[in-house]
Structure formats: C-alpha cells, structure tokens
Amino acid sequence: MDTATTTSPAAAGLRDFATALDACHDRAASGGLVVSRGGWAVASPARVTAGAQVPGSSGALMAERGGTPAGDRRQEAFADELIGLHRQTLREVLDGAVARLDRRVSEGANLLNRQLVQGAVADVALALSEADDLRELPMSTPWRRWRIHRDLVNAGRTALKLYGAGGFVAGGPGTVLYLTEVLGNTYLRPEQPGPEAGDD
Amino acid sequence: MTEPTGERIAALRSYVREAGRELRAIGLEIDRDPEAIDRWLGLPAVDIMRGCTIPAEYLDSPLRVGAYTYDMSSCLEHTVTIEELSYGDTGSMLACPGPLMSGVAVSALGDDKQRHHYYERMAGPEPVWTFFGLTEPAKGSAATELETTLVPEGDGFRLTGEKRYVGNAAYARLGVVFCRRAPGPLGIEAVLVDTQAPGFHAEPIPTVGMRGARISAIRLDGVRVEREHILGYDSLKPSRRGLIGAIRTLQRFRPVLAGTIVGLCRAVLDHVREQRPALAGGARARLEDLEDRLTAVRRQNYEVAAAIDAGRVRADRVAGVKTRAAELAERCTLAAADLMGPGALLEDPLLNKLYRDARAFEFMEGTGHIQRLAVFQGVLKRTFLN
Numbered sequence: 001m002d003t004a005t006t007t008s009p010a011a012a013g014l015r016d017f018a019t020a021l022d023a024c025h026d027r028a029a030s031g032g033l034v035v036s037r038g039g040w041a042v043a044s045p046a047r048v049t050a051g052a053q054v055p056g057s058s059g060a061l062m063a064e065r066g067g068t069p070a071g072d073r074r075q076e077a078f079a080d081e082l083i084g085l086h087r088q089t090l091r092e093v094l095d096g097a098v099a100r101l102d103r104r105v106s107e108g109a110n111l112l113n114r115q116l117v118q119g120a121v122a123d124v125a126l127a128l129s130e131a132d133d134l135r136e137l138p139m140s141t142p143w144r145r146w147r148i149h150r151d152l153v154n155a156g157r158t159a160l161k162l163y164g165a166g167g168f169v170a171g172g173p174g175t176v177l178y179l180t181e182v183l184g185n186t187y188l189r190p191e192q193p194g195p196e197a198g199d200d
Numbered sequence: 201m202t203e204p205t206g207e208r209i210a211a212l213r214s215y216v217r218e219a220g221r222e223l224r225a226i227g228l229e230i231d232r233d234p235e236a237i238d239r240w241l242g243l244p245a246v247d248i249m250r251g252c253t254i255p256a257e258y259l260d261s262p263l264r265v266g267a268y269t270y271d272m273s274s275c276l277e278h279t280v281t282i283e284e285l286s287y288g289d290t291g292s293m294l295a296c297p298g299p300l301m302s303g304v305a306v307s308a309l310g311d312d313k314q315r316h317h318y319y320e321r322m323a324g325p326e327p328v329w330t331f332f333g334l335t336e337p338a339k340g341s342a343a344t345e346l347e348t349t350l351v352p353e354g355d356g357f358r359l360t361g362e363k364r365y366v367g368n369a370a371y372a373r374l375g376v377v378f379c380r381r382a383p384g385p386l387g388i389e390a391v392l393v394d395t396q397a398p399g400f401h402a403e404p405i406p407t408v409g410m411r412g413a414r415i416s417a418i419r420l421d422g423v424r425v426e427r428e429h430i431l432g433y434d435s436l437k438p439s440r441r442g443l444i445g446a447i448r449t450l451q452r453f454r455p456v457l458a459g460t461i462v463g464l465c466r467a468v469l470d471h472v473r474e475q476r477p478a479l480a481g482g483a484r485a486r487l488e489d490l491e492d493r494l495t496a497v498r499r500q501n502y503e504v505a506a507a508i509d510a511g512r513v514r515a516d517r518v519a520g521v522k523t524r525a526a527e528l529a530e531r532c533t534l535a536a537a538d539l540m541g542p543g544a545l546l547e548d549p550l551l552n553k554l555y556r557d558a559r560a561f562e563f564m565e566g567t568g569h570i571q572r573l574a575v576f577q578g579v580l581k582r583t584f585l586n
Contacts, residue, residue: 038543055231055549056408056556063546106342116569157530164340165365165415165563170406174559178408181537182545189542 014060017089017176018044021061021183024081028070034078035067036187056178058170063186079145079188080135086152086180087131090159093173094124097162120158127155142190149184156180204276204502211265216281219244220288224467227289230412231553234404235371237295237412241327245285249296250327252278253303258323273307275452276505279459283498286463290557291412293460294367298322301332304452305376309390309431309445318392321374331375331402333363333393333418334446341566343388343446348379348420350389350430357381357430359391359399359423365563369395369416370402376431377420378446388442390431399423409556450565451513454522455505461525461561462498468532468554469494472539475548483539490532497524516578519571526561526568533558 022044026032033048035041041048042063051064070078098121101111111117134148156177160167167174223245229236240246248263252272256262263270272278285293299306299322306318322328339345348361359379369375372395381389393400399421407415427433432441469491472479479487501521507514533555537545545552562568578584 036543040543040546042546054546055552058406065546104338106339106345114569116572120569153534160559161562161568164567165335168365168407168409168415168560168563170408174408178556178559185537185545186543189538191542 013176014058014171015044017179018060020085020088022047024078024085028078028081029074033067034070034074034187037069037075037191038186039065039067039069040186041065041067042183042186054179054182056170056175057182058175060175061179075187076140076142079142080140082180082183082187083131083135083145083148083152086149086184087128087135089176089180090124090152090156091128093156093159093177094121094128096173097121097159100166101162117162120162124155124159127151127158131155142188146184146188146190149188153177153181153184204280204506208268209277209280211268212270212277213280213284215263215265216245216248216284217287219248220285220293220463223285223288223292227292227412228549228553230289230292230295231409234291234295234411234414237292240292241297245288245293246296246327248281248285249293249298249300250322251298252281253299253307254319254322258319260323275455275508276502279455279501279505281459282456283459283463283466286460287466288463289412289467290460290464291410291553293412294410295412295414297327297329299330300367301449301453302330302374302376305332305390305445305449306392306431308448308452309436309441310392311432311435314392314428314431318374328374329368329372331366331369331372331416331418332449333366333369333375333377335363335365337362337364337417341570343378343443344385346378346380346388348377350379350381350391350425353424356427357391357425359393359420359425361420363418363420365405366402366416366418367413369414369418370404371414371416372402377418378442381430381442385443386438388446389433390442390445391425392429392431393420393423393425397423408559409553410560413560448513451515451518452508454518454565455501455508457561457565458497458501458504458522458525461522461529461558462494462501464554464558464561465490465494465525465529465532468529468536468551468558471550471554472536476539476541479539486535487539490528490535493528494532497521497528501525514578514583515574516581516584519566519574520578520584522565523568523571523575526564529558529561 025034025043028034033041042061045062048062048064051062053059054061054063104111131148131152160174222243226240251259251263256269256271335341336346350357350359375393376390377393378390381387400423401419402416405415405417504517504521
C-alpha cells in the first residue's frame with residue numbers, strides 16, 4: 001500500500017513538505033492552487049481532493065489534471081516558490097546527512113572524517129551556494145529557473161548517496177527530494193526546446 | 201564483445217526476452233502491491249527465477265531451449281538472463297521466488313550436504329523466497345565490521361542481531377545471514393537460517409521505488425543455529441569461509457546486478473524512443489549519447505562476466521562496471537523525464553516507475569563510495585585501466 005503511517009517521523013516529514021507546498025500555492029495565487037501550463041495541479045490532499053495520489057508520495061501529494069493553467073505572472077511567482085522549497089528541502093537533507101554521518105563510525109573513525117564523504121558534502125553545499133546566487137540575479141527566466149532546478153536535482157542525488165539505502169526509505173529524504181523533482185518536471189520544465197536540450 | 205555471440209546464448213536471450221514481456225505487463229501492479237506476485241507464479245519468468253543457479257539434476261524441468269540446458273552456473277548466462285528479465289520489469293523480477301544471492305553463497309561456501317539440502321528445498325513444488333542478509337543498520341554492508349553475533353550454546357549456537365535493507369526477507373522461508381562467531385575477519389561466518397525458527401522476525405520497509413524487491417528489516421533474537429547450518433564449517437578453513445564467502449558472492453553477483461541495471465536502462469531509452477519518435481536536434485543527440493554509454497557499459501559488463509567464468513575475478517573492474525551502470529541508470533531516467541516533456545512523470549506511469557526504481561541501484565550490493573575505493577585500488581595496482 002502506498003500510504004504513510006500517520007504517526008511516523010517519515011509521515012510527519014512528508015506532511016511538512018505538503019504543507020510547505022500548499023503555502024507556496026498560497027503565496028503565488030490568492031485562490032491557493034496554481035495549475036501548470038500543462039494543466040496539472042499538485043498539492044496536498046487538503047488542496048487537491050480529486051485526481052490521484054502522486055506515485056511514490058505515500059499519499060502526501062495529489063495530482064489532478066484538467067484545470068485552467070495560471071497566467072504567466074502566477075506561473076513565474078510559483079516557479080520561484082518551488083525553487084525556494086527545493087532549495088530548503090535540499091538544505092535540510094544535507095544537514096540531516098551530516099548529523100547522521102556524525103553518529104556513525106566505521107573502522108574506528110567517524111564517517112565525517114572520510115574525504116569522499118567530506119567532498120560530497122562540500123559539493124552539495126557549493127551547489128546550494130550557487131543556486132542562492134543565481135536566484136538573486138535580476139530578470140529571471142524560465143530557462144534559468146530550470147537550470148537552477150536541474151542543478152539542485154543533481155546536488156540532491158549527491159546528498160542522497162550520503163544516506164546509503166536509508167535514502168530510499170519511503171517518507172525519508174529520498175521521497176521529499178523525489179517530490180521536488182516531480183514538481184520541477186511538472187511546473188518548471190519550459191515547454192519549448194531550449195538551448196540546453198543536449199545537456200545532461 | 202558488443203553482445204555475447206553463439207547459438208547457445210542467443211537462444212537463451214531470445215527465450216528469456218519473451219518471458220520478460222510478461223513481467224512488463226505486471227510491473228505497475230507489482231509496484232502498487234508487491235504481494236501481487238503471488239497471483240503470477242505461473243509465469244515462465246518466475247520459473248526461470250526459481251531455477252536460477254540450481255543444478256539441473258535437482259529440477260523436474262530445468263530451463264531448456266532447443267538443444268541447450270541452462271542452470272546459470274555461468275556468470276555470463278546468468279547476467280544475460282537477468283538483463284532480459286529486468287528489461288521486462290526489474291521489480292517484478294526481484295519479487296520472484298528463487299535462490300538469487302543466497303544460492304550463490306551456498307554454492308560458494310556450502311559443503312556437499314549443505315548444497316544438497318538447499319537445492320532439494322529450493323527445487324520442491326512450493327515456491328521458496330530467499331534472502332541474503334549482510335547489511336546492518338549501524339555498519340551498512342561492511343562485512344568486516346558486522347555485529348550480528350553467533351554465540352555457542354550446547355552443541356549449537358544462538359544468532360542475535362539486526363539486518364536491514366534485505367530483499368524479500370519478510371516473505372522468505374530461507375536465507376543466508378552473515379554474522380560474527382569470533383573477533384577479526386576469520387571470525388565471520390555465513391549461516392543458513394530458516395525463517396520459521398523461533399526468534400526470527402522480519403518486516404518490509406516501504407521504499408520510494410523498486411517495491412517489488414520487498415526490502416526488509418530483520419531482527420534475530422537468539423535464533424538457534426545448528427553446526428551443520430554454518431556454511432562450510434566442516435569442509436573449509438576459517439580463512440575460506442564467512443568473509444571470503446561474502447566477498448566472492450558479491451563479486452560473482454555484481455555483473456548480474458549490473459545486468460539488472462542495463463536491462464532497466466534499455467527499457468527507459470526504448471520507452472523514450474517509442475513515445476517520442478520525432479526527437480530532433482539536441483534532444484536526439486542526448487538520447488544517442490545515452491545509448492552509446494549504455495552499449496559501452498553493457499559490453500564491459502559482458503566482458504567482466506565472461507572473465508569471472510574464466511576464473512579471473514577482478515574486483516576493481518567488477519566494482520567499476522556496477523558503478524558506471526548505476527550512475528547511467530540515474531542519468532537515463534533523469535534525461536527521459538526531460539525528453540518526454542513537462543508533466544511526463546505524472547502522465548506516464550511506466551516512466552514514473554522506472555524513474556523511482558533506478559535510484560535503488562546506487563546502494564544495492566555496495567554504494568558508489570565503496571565501489572570507488574575498489575576502483576582506486578585498481579588504479580594503484582595498474583589493473584583497472586588497459
């Protein structure tokens with residue numbers, strides 16, 4: 001079953017994520033629900049009551065298709081909100097990884113002392129730092145937002161490696177980062193082929 | 201080798217590919233409800249998985265294609281088989297009963313009597329799920345550091361500890377548990393555990409993807425272990441038993457896992473080609489680049505598997521091919537979501553499932569960080585690069 005246990009820490013993390021996503025909708029649109037250019041609305045079950053659960057979300061998010069897409073200004077405002085949510089989520093995942101590794105010992109040494117681990121932590125931090133700088137540039141564009149999102153996705157994958165198999169447990173860091181990826185794919189991907197279609 | 205050639209392997213691939221199609225058909229159902237595999241136990245793919253690595257003489261109907269009989273004792277044939285089944289659906293394949301890694305461990309470490317007992321049980325009329333219990337909550341899959349203990353009691357032992365992220369354990373009847381009988385690397389043992397034994401507890405861990413693998417947590421509360429259940433206890437020196445068994449099993453199985461990954465990558469890229477036949481320009485170039493990389497890693501994996509069959513186990517290359525394949529799976533699925541366009545992860549259930557499944561490979565049978573250490577050793581020894 002794809003449902004979360006309502007009392008588990010994982011479920012609480014997912015609920016917090018869903019609540020934060022709903023708040024993004026609120027800040028971008030007075031109606032509290034932004035429909036993507038492709039006609040999708042993704043939010044908590046309190047916001048989207050029809051449609052279907054987002055696969056892999058343990059029921060934390062619902063997706064419904066068929067609404068009227070929001071106008072450009074709302075799309076852009078919501079895109080900025082989503083990138084902020086992604087950035088905050090990744091920051092929490094990174095902090096969680098550092099705290100977790102600080103409690104683990106291998107061959108008598110704290111795992112945070114491993115250079116491979118330190119390098120991975122630094123890579124994620126550098127990506128977060130760059131994303132912050134890019135978000136502050138004036139004249140934001142859909143393609144710039146998409147590039148920032150893509151960088152955060154890649155950094156998130158690096159961060160998840162610090163969790164080992166723990167990053168794959170439903171409701172944990174892997175789930176919230178997966179949901180940021182789904183949201184980016186749904187709301188942030190520019191419709192038109194862009195200059196970096198050949199990028200990875 | 202681009203693809204292993206010869207009639208024998210071509211016949212195997214063709215047969216298994218057909219069986220894999222039926223796994224594709226049930227893949228989304230297994231993702232929603234992994235226990236649904238119980239409704240599909242009559243599929244040819246399930247028969248293939250049940251017989252994998254069991255000697256043909258134990259089976260009423262071993263896998264025969266034309267004039268050839270297969271028992272998957274060949275790493276290359278095993279790899280090709282698993283790749284094709286994974287192309288069908290990885291999660292459904294991993295949900296199947298059969299020996300999987302436990303069979304490789306029993307084959308590597310068990311004495312004649314232990315192997316006979318294991319194969320007899322696996323070849324019986326009832327489907328038997330198995331598990332391979334190495335990873336622990338505090339130590340991951342670091343075999344030299346495991347903390348599960350095997351303490352003497354009378355003429356036997358008691359097994360106490362925890363294992364985590366173990367495929368199928370909550371549904372298995374039989375499995376191999378790695379544990380510590382004494383300090384140091386020579387104190388590690390592999391024991392065959394019956395999950396009906398008092399003190400054995402296992403429950404599934406819900407996961408983001410690869411739900412068919414039914415990844416589980418195990419708790420061992422003083423499970424009674426008889427001496428004859430310690431693999432190789434009466435036939436092998438301590439230096440040739442537990443730890444070496446874990447290493448040999450993992451190395452023998454990694455090309456099979458890489459084959460699993462290659463199968464999923466092929467499925468992803470083929471799906472993009474089918475759904476977006478008109479891709480052009482940079483998008484097309486991106487897809488072709490990934491196809492090139494997939495062909496390259498697939499070829500390398502066949503070479504590694506063939507080398508293992510020839511008795512040349514190269515830990516650095518085994519680690520390298522697994523790591524490359526796992527990273528490629530992430531790249532392929534990320535690219536597929538891009539190339540299929542906005543909303544694809546919500547619109548396309550198969551893409552969504554593959555996208556979630558692909559993330560499991562990073563940690564299966566050793567994380568990328570651990571594999572990199574083996575590659576590094578290969579660089580130092582000048583064995584990794586040609």
